[in-house]
Amino acid sequence: MAAEALHGFRPLDEASLVAYIKATPALASRLGGGGLDSLEINEVGDGNLNFVYIVKSSSGAAIVVKQGLPYVRLVGDSWPMSRERAYFEASTLREHGRLCPEHTPEVYHFDRAMSLMGMRYIESPHIILRKGLIAGVEYPLLADHMSDYMAKTLFFTSLLYNNTTDHKNGVAQYCANVEMSRLTEQVVFSDPYRVSKFNRWTSPYLDKDAEAVRQDDELKLEVAELKSMFMERAQALIHGDLHTASIMVTPDSTQVIDPEFGFYGPMGYDVGAFLGNLILAYYSQNGHADQANDRKAYKKWILKAIEESWNLFQKKFVHLWNKHKESGEAYLPDIYNSSHLLSLAQKKYMTNLFHDSLGFGSAKMIRRIVGIAHVEDLESIKDASKRAECERAALNCAKMLLKGRRQIETIEQVIEHIQSFDRE
């Protein structure tokens, strides 16, 4: 099937894209009938994974067209990568969009042979959340929106809501997105803990820190368990790459994009990705502070966003569970048959999910400091010595959270730990 589905691929350029749109009613209709002859096209992809075109008609309507390439380009190396990831991205967007349309852009069209998706253009003034965090912009609804997105997409694609037959159907389908999972296994769970040509860090400042990560047996034992959980546990249809550059925001709107790593995996991987990237944003602030803005108030806001994101997520997730407790085949209502017992079960479930989230979130922080792909929050700090100081604090915090997560009970304790590693 894969071979068949991939037959007929040709990369589009601006000219052939116009012809494609004209021949595709699901896209043409979004751009209005008349203005198709004067489309304005901008390629905005970073060229690493995909072509991303913003297409605007003379009437002012706009769509995004995204086409997958058969490789990933990383630090100069080209990494062959199935274009089928575009299929899983479109499938995950559609499924998450069904469950949480408020925070998921609509998919208008998907062409599997062409690895081509037409979707909502997330209009200005939306920007990538990571850029907003670097600029020091507060997003008062971010925690509310993201907790909503995570609670809905994770709860409704888990066995707390679905029966086993539907769940295993989904699991089987997304098993085929394995190339993306393997990429994660390598860059998140493996490379930072061994010598790899892909690794980099702020050298020479962090040379010893990077080496210490590779020699930390306790850390490596914990990471092994997280990696196995990532590989084996089909808990929910997760986004798979939920960092702050996969989120577009205005003060009023939050849109989650780019779920091409989507598969049935552990919920904590998504929750941890989001929280971990907020913690990285926190530690980068000292590097962005200047005389005009010491960023102290902003750091407090980030900590509040972390705290609220988890607390609201937990509250909303349990609320969905209570509301739909007759659904799903994991916790049957005639077994968990008192509100006391159900609440004990929920507490246990959420505690495990909290620890998983801290583990995965920390692993994702570590890999952004000593692994292949770094974050702009820290990379944009030009003074290498200052950057290294921010990175070291983040790294030490992450190591502590990863190893000690089972002893942590509340997000407020996490906040205290974050602050304790911050040497302003």
Place this chain on the structure above:
Amino acid sequence: MAAEALHGFRPLDEASLVAYIKATPALASRLGGGGLDSLEINEVGDGNLNFVYIVKSSSGAAIVVKQGLPYVRLVGDSWPMSRERAYFEASTLREHGRLCPEHTPEVYHFDRAMSLMGMRYIESPHIILRKGLIAGVEYPLLADHMSDYMAKTLFFTSLLYNNTTDHKNGVAQYCANVEMSRLTEQVVFSDPYRVSKFNRWTSPYLDKDAEAVRQDDELKLEVAELKSMFMERAQALIHGDLHTASIMVTPDSTQVIDPEFGFYGPMGYDVGAFLGNLILAYYSQNGHADQANDRKAYKKWILKAIEESWNLFQKKFVHLWNKHKESGEAYLPDIYNSSHLLSLAQKKYMTNLFHDSLGFGSAKMIRRIVGIAHVEDLESIKDASKRAECERAALNCAKMLLKGRRQIETIEQVIEHIQSFDRE
């Protein structure tokens, strides 16, 4: 595909079976060329799930032909059940046979449309292990053989040996055996903990015990975690029903049959099934003791078999891991790069697997006492009061092991617990 594959099904009787064999070289050749006109056919299935024919030719050659029926008959009720389980049984047998041919009967032929498998006839004096345990027969090689079977089939189908791509291929394929998994979810992890028309127990003796199981919040919270692990965790291609009636034995030979519940699940489910059923056999002995044989020596032998099965399994599993440490994508050799660190990782892995095995094994003991399907070891004790006493001891032991498993470090401690609940 499923619909297509199932087209053309017709249940065979003795006459049509002969015609089928003659038309199928893979079967006919096993029976010798000449003797096909005087085949001796005996139907030996218990009629619950399948027709099972033993077919013998005049030359003395023999095969087994097994055909799946589209339902399971249980306590008078008929439970619709996809015949596709026959496909997964044949697939699991073939895969386990490739990995451990010594203890897996050969599959000669499989016809998916007919849900029909031709396989090795496991000749006399092989008997079902459970019957041997009831008769008080010692099998000096049982622990050695079963530890071999479990170590090889579980290790070689896990991410300790395979890469993620192959593993997820397998996971996806076996997701379709979901009807069998759902049956397990219901009868092992759900029904014993709620009022269900399918449950039964030795009444009135165990009425209060069965009720206590349904009202034991701590137990139900633990069972929820085991059930989730069973549903979500694709650790290895497990047999899925590895009790003592799925094993045929002589003092020299051990053959594992009937893996129609096969799927990618937690390893501990197989190990626990085997150990848990040995523990049930142990507790049934007081009911089989008589003046001629007090069964005390036999009980000691069962305990030794339990101890050796785990200890040998652990040793062989770790041996395979060491031997193949360059394979698999879970624990990469350049990360777990000293024998000290690898050994720590193995210890952690085996401790988790031990606790999983105790959890699943206990859950399987409980369901055999207060759930739908009981074991002949106990059922064959005619005196209901005596049987109830054996069952209560087994039930109390299982509850303790299930709830306290994380505090248990060695199989020797398990043996002590087993003895402590045994009131001779």
